[in-house]
Amino acid sequence: MSEQTFPSTVTIDVTRPVLPGRERPIALVSLGSTEPNGLVIWGSEAMRELRRELSAIDTSQVEAVVVTGNEKSFGAGANLKEIRAAQFDGGSEDYIGSGHEAFGVLAEMPVPTFSLITGVALGGGLELALHTDFRLATSGKAPMGLPECRLGFFPGWGGVYLLPHLVGAEAALNIIVTDSMRGRNLKPAKAAEIGLVDAVLDAAPGTDEWETAWQRWVVEALEGKHEPRRADDDEQTWQAAVDKAAAKAHAAWHGAAPGPVAAIDLVGRARTDTRQANGAAAVQLFSSIVQSDAARASLYAFELVSARSKQAANVPDATVRPIKKAAVIGAGLMAGQLASLLAQGARVPVVMTDLDDERLATGVQRTRDRFTAQAEKGRMSVEQAEQLGSLISGAESPQDLADADFVIEAVFEELEVKRQVFAQWEPVIREDAILATNTSSLSVTAMGRDLKHPERLVGFHVFNPVEVTPLLEIISAQQTDDSTLATAFDLAAKLRRIAVRVEDAPSFVVNRVLTRMFDEIGRAIDAGGDPQTVDHALDPMGLPMTPLQLLDFVGPAVLVHITHTMNDAYPDRFTLSPWLDAVADAGLTHTLPARGETSQTYLSPEAHDALERTRQESGVAASSDDGAGGELLTRVQDALADEIGHMLDEGVVASARDVDLCMILGANYPFHLGGITPYLDRTGAAERVRGRRFDAAQH
Known part of the structure; x- marks a missing residue:
C-alpha cells in the first residue's frame, strides 16, 4: 500500500497440547511481540503471517483452535504508522483486505474457536477475538474497545459486522461510535455483562491458575456446556438502533466526522449482508474514509496527544526540585x-x-x-x-x-x-x-x-x-x-x-482562542443576528458544544472577565459585547433555558430581556440571519486563524502543534479538527488571513 515497509512485530507460535481429560489436541496459537513486554500490533505483514499460520492448521487433527495473547495484550490494534503512510502515499485496500483474509480463516474453521483475551484488546485486536466462537477475558482493568471512529475511520476488520450480531445493534453502535468518539473503552466485567465476552476468569495470565481456568472452561465448551452467543434483534429493533445512532451522529457532528457515518451505514447493512459482502464493502469504504481530511486530522491529533502524554516538549534541562509538601x-x-x-x-x-x-x-x-x-x-x-x-x-x-x-x-x-x-x-x-x-x-x-x-x-x-x-x-x-x-x-x-x-501573555492559549471565537459570536448577536442561527453557525465544525452552551458551562461572569482582560490587551481584535456585559451584570448563570425546558426566543427569559434592552439602547433591529450576512462561520474561521497567527508571532507557544494540543485537551476540541490548525488550513482560513498554512499536521 506504500513504498515504505513495515516489518511484522508480532510473533506467532502454534503448539498442539492436549487438554486435561481429553484425547485429541487443540491448536494453541500464541501471539506475542518482538519487543520485550511489547503490545501485539497488526500490520499487513503480520496479517499475512497470521493467515499462513492459521491456514497451516490441519483442523482434522485438532478438536479446537485457541488464540491467546501475551501477558500485556491480546491485540492493541492496527499499525497506525502504516495507516498514516496510506494517508499520504496511497490506498489501504491491501492492508484492510489482508486483515479480512487472515481473520476469515479463523472464522471459517470447522472446529470450535476460542480467544483468550489476556490483556488489552483494542481495535483490530478485539476484531480478531470477534471472529472466534468464544471469548474469555482475564479479570482486571485491561481495556476493550473499538476506538477507530475517534481516529477518523471505523473498525475495518469486521467489527461493524460481527459485533452487532453478537451483542445487538444498539449495544454495538454504542461501542463502535459513542464510546469511541468519547475516548471510552470497556472493562472486562462490563464486556461480560453485555455479552461481548463469555466469561471473565479470576486469574492472571501467565499463572498456573490462569492455565487451569481457561482449560477447564474450554473443555466444558467442548463437552457442550457452553454455546456460542448470538443476538436476536429482529428487523425493527435493528433498524431502530441504526436510525437512533444516525440521528445522534448528525446532531453531534453534522457530518464533520465521516467515520461514524460510515460505521453506522455498515452496521445497518450487516443485518442482511454476509460477512464477506460486508467486509468487501468495508474495504472499499475504508479506503476513501482514511484519505479524508477528517481522518488525516484525527490521526495527527491522536499521535500528538500520545507523544506529549509520554514526553512534554520544551522542558528546560535544569534541576528538578523535590516536592515533599x-x-x-x-x-x-x-x-x-x-x-x-x-x-x-x-x-x-x-x-x-x-x-x-x-x-x-x-x-x-x-x-x-x-x-x-x-x-x-x-x-x-x-x-x-x-x-x-x-x-x-x-x-x-x-x-x-x-x-x-x-x-x-x-x-x-x-x-x-x-x-x-x-x-x-x-x-x-x-x-x-x-x-x-x-x-x-x-x-x-x-x-x-x-x-x-x-x-x-x-x-x-x-x-x-x-x-x-x-x-x-x-x-x-x-x-x-x-x-x-x-x-x-x-x-x-x-x-x-x-x-x-x-x-506569559493574556489568557494564555485555550482561553485566548475561545474568547476570540466568542468575540465573533457576541458581535453577531449584538448586530441583530438570530440567537439560534448564530449559536448553530459553527455546527459544521462538529464541536462538542455550541458557543452558547459553552458560555453557560464556563459561566457568563468568567467569560466577560476574560473578555475585558483581552480587550485591555488587544482592543483592535477583542470587543466588549453589550449583551454579554448585561448578562454578567445581571448575575445570570445561563443564557439558554435549563435542561428540559424550551423557549420561544431560544434564550432564557432573562437573557432575552437583556438582549432586547441592549439592542434597543444601540438602535439595532433583530434579523433572522446569523448577524454576519450568512458568513459567520467564515468570520470565525478567519478570526481564529488570525489570533493563532498572532500567538505564534508573539512566541506565546513554540509551534502550532502546541495550540492544537491545548484545544484538544483543554477545550475538548474533537480529533477530526486536528485540534484547530489543520481545520483552518483545509478551510483556507490560514491562507486567507496569513497568506500561508500552519501545516502542523505535516511534520
Missing part, C-alpha cells in the same frame, strides 16, 4: 480540587489556608469528602480514600506553610488580590519554594512584580473540571527560571497532566 492558598471549590489533585497525584501532604476559619474548615472537609465519594463509586478503596484524606489539612498558623515546597494560590481572579496574597506569604515560605498561580488569564509577570524572588513564580493553570481535563498550561513569566519550570513540568507529570509551556 504542598500548600493551597484558598478554600473554595477550585482550591479544593487543586488540593485533592496534589494529594492524589503527588502523594504529598497538602495544607490549605484561608482568611475565614469556617470557610477553611468547610473546604478541608469538602476536599476529604471528594476521596470518600470516589471510594463509593468504586474508583478507589476505602483505605485509599482514608489515606488520601489524611494528607489534607487546614493551616492553624502561617508557620504551617513555612516548610511547603510548592505553594499555589486559588483566590479571586483579580490581579491586586493575587499580588497581595503573594506579598503576604513570600516572607513566610522557604526561599527555594515554588510559588504558583492558577490564574486563567492574568499576567503572571505583573503578579510577581514586587516579589523578592520572582524567578520562582510560575503559572500552573489547571482546567475545570479538574478530574477530567488533562491539560495543564505552564506559564513562564519574564523572570521565571529554568529550575522552576522544570519542577513544574515534573509535578505535572506526577499529576498525570499533559503540560504545555506557554510564555
Whole structure:
C-alpha cells in the first residue's frame, strides 16, 4: 500500500497440547511481540503471517483452535504508522483486505474457536477475538474497545459486522461510535455483562491458575456446556438502533466526522449482508474514509496527544526540585480540587489556608469528602480514600506553610488580590519554594512584580473540571527560571497532566482562542443576528458544544472577565459585547433555558430581556440571519486563524502543534479538527488571513 515497509512485530507460535481429560489436541496459537513486554500490533505483514499460520492448521487433527495473547495484550490494534503512510502515499485496500483474509480463516474453521483475551484488546485486536466462537477475558482493568471512529475511520476488520450480531445493534453502535468518539473503552466485567465476552476468569495470565481456568472452561465448551452467543434483534429493533445512532451522529457532528457515518451505514447493512459482502464493502469504504481530511486530522491529533502524554516538549534541562509538601492558598471549590489533585497525584501532604476559619474548615472537609465519594463509586478503596484524606489539612498558623515546597494560590481572579496574597506569604515560605498561580488569564509577570524572588513564580493553570481535563498550561513569566519550570513540568507529570509551556501573555492559549471565537459570536448577536442561527453557525465544525452552551458551562461572569482582560490587551481584535456585559451584570448563570425546558426566543427569559434592552439602547433591529450576512462561520474561521497567527508571532507557544494540543485537551476540541490548525488550513482560513498554512499536521 506504500513504498515504505513495515516489518511484522508480532510473533506467532502454534503448539498442539492436549487438554486435561481429553484425547485429541487443540491448536494453541500464541501471539506475542518482538519487543520485550511489547503490545501485539497488526500490520499487513503480520496479517499475512497470521493467515499462513492459521491456514497451516490441519483442523482434522485438532478438536479446537485457541488464540491467546501475551501477558500485556491480546491485540492493541492496527499499525497506525502504516495507516498514516496510506494517508499520504496511497490506498489501504491491501492492508484492510489482508486483515479480512487472515481473520476469515479463523472464522471459517470447522472446529470450535476460542480467544483468550489476556490483556488489552483494542481495535483490530478485539476484531480478531470477534471472529472466534468464544471469548474469555482475564479479570482486571485491561481495556476493550473499538476506538477507530475517534481516529477518523471505523473498525475495518469486521467489527461493524460481527459485533452487532453478537451483542445487538444498539449495544454495538454504542461501542463502535459513542464510546469511541468519547475516548471510552470497556472493562472486562462490563464486556461480560453485555455479552461481548463469555466469561471473565479470576486469574492472571501467565499463572498456573490462569492455565487451569481457561482449560477447564474450554473443555466444558467442548463437552457442550457452553454455546456460542448470538443476538436476536429482529428487523425493527435493528433498524431502530441504526436510525437512533444516525440521528445522534448528525446532531453531534453534522457530518464533520465521516467515520461514524460510515460505521453506522455498515452496521445497518450487516443485518442482511454476509460477512464477506460486508467486509468487501468495508474495504472499499475504508479506503476513501482514511484519505479524508477528517481522518488525516484525527490521526495527527491522536499521535500528538500520545507523544506529549509520554514526553512534554520544551522542558528546560535544569534541576528538578523535590516536592515533599504542598500548600493551597484558598478554600473554595477550585482550591479544593487543586488540593485533592496534589494529594492524589503527588502523594504529598497538602495544607490549605484561608482568611475565614469556617470557610477553611468547610473546604478541608469538602476536599476529604471528594476521596470518600470516589471510594463509593468504586474508583478507589476505602483505605485509599482514608489515606488520601489524611494528607489534607487546614493551616492553624502561617508557620504551617513555612516548610511547603510548592505553594499555589486559588483566590479571586483579580490581579491586586493575587499580588497581595503573594506579598503576604513570600516572607513566610522557604526561599527555594515554588510559588504558583492558577490564574486563567492574568499576567503572571505583573503578579510577581514586587516579589523578592520572582524567578520562582510560575503559572500552573489547571482546567475545570479538574478530574477530567488533562491539560495543564505552564506559564513562564519574564523572570521565571529554568529550575522552576522544570519542577513544574515534573509535578505535572506526577499529576498525570499533559503540560504545555506557554510564555506569559493574556489568557494564555485555550482561553485566548475561545474568547476570540466568542468575540465573533457576541458581535453577531449584538448586530441583530438570530440567537439560534448564530449559536448553530459553527455546527459544521462538529464541536462538542455550541458557543452558547459553552458560555453557560464556563459561566457568563468568567467569560466577560476574560473578555475585558483581552480587550485591555488587544482592543483592535477583542470587543466588549453589550449583551454579554448585561448578562454578567445581571448575575445570570445561563443564557439558554435549563435542561428540559424550551423557549420561544431560544434564550432564557432573562437573557432575552437583556438582549432586547441592549439592542434597543444601540438602535439595532433583530434579523433572522446569523448577524454576519450568512458568513459567520467564515468570520470565525478567519478570526481564529488570525489570533493563532498572532500567538505564534508573539512566541506565546513554540509551534502550532502546541495550540492544537491545548484545544484538544483543554477545550475538548474533537480529533477530526486536528485540534484547530489543520481545520483552518483545509478551510483556507490560514491562507486567507496569513497568506500561508500552519501545516502542523505535516511534520
